[in-house]
Amino acid sequence: MNKTRLGINEYLFTALIFAAAIWGPVPMFGLILYAAVVEKSEIINAGSKTALLIKVGALLLQSFLNFIEYVVRTFATDAYDFYSVMSRIDYLIEAAVLCAMIVFVIINAAKGFAKKTEVRYINPQPQPEAQPAAPQAQSAANAAPKAQEQTQTVQPGTTVCPQCKKAVAIGTTFCAGCGYKLQ
Numbered sequence: 001m002n003k004t005r006l007g008i009n010e011y012l013f014t015a016l017i018f019a020a021a022i023w024g025p026v027p028m029f030g031l032i033l034y035a036a037v038v039e040k041s042e043i044i045n046a047g048s049k050t051a052l053l054i055k056v057g058a059l060l061l062q063s064f065l066n067f068i069e070y071v072v073r074t075f076a077t078d079a080y081d082f083y084s085v086m087s088r089i090d091y092l093i094e095a096a097v098l099c100a101m102i103v104f105v106i107i108n109a110a111k112g113f114a115k116k117t118e119v120r121y122i123n124p125q126p127q128p129e130a131q132p133a134a135p136q137a138q139s140a141a142n143a144a145p146k147a148q149e150q151t152q153t154v155q156p157g158t159t160v161c162p163q164c165k166k167a168v169a170i171g172t173t174f175c176a177g178c179g180y181k182l183q
């Protein structure tokens with residue numbers, strides 16, 4: 001589920017295309033063209049195809065029926081029953097297209113709002129914060145051996161007390177730090 005540049009998600013944008021198709025072919029083609037060039041979303045493109053198929057299909061069917069009607073008008077000027085039926089078919093196609101667009105507006109709007117709430121539940125997962133702790137633990141582990149190395153560094157002529165790890169001059173009987181008996 002991606003957001004479009006208009007701030008609404010892909011399904012709500014698709015619902016907008018079907019709503020525009022009800023308004024008229026120019027707003028519909030405008031939105032479809034915008035989405036195809038700018039948004040490049042598979043969900044919107046699939047919706048665009050459906051809207052185009054319905055709209056263009058209905059236009060072709062209406063054009064074909066109009067052509068038949070004009071031919072009949074040319075040769076049979078008094079076929080009024082035929083003209084009446086043809087104009088009813090024309091209205092029926094308009095109504096069917098309108099119903100289809102409304103159904104698609106509802107379906108996509110429902111999906112759009114459903115996905116929106118889903119995203120809200122997914123967002124507050126604090127998982128990625130666990131990772132930055134690991135490098136800190138590593139640096140702490142690296143620091144520990146360094147500290148040990150420093151205390152174990154023996155100066156010439158000295159030794160290290162086995163109890164308190166302090167440098168003690170060779171030959172001394174007791175450690176100056178803790179009093180441990182060295183010899």
Ligand SMILES: [Zn+2]
Pocket residue numbers: 161162163164165166175176177178179180
């Ligand atoms: Zn000592």
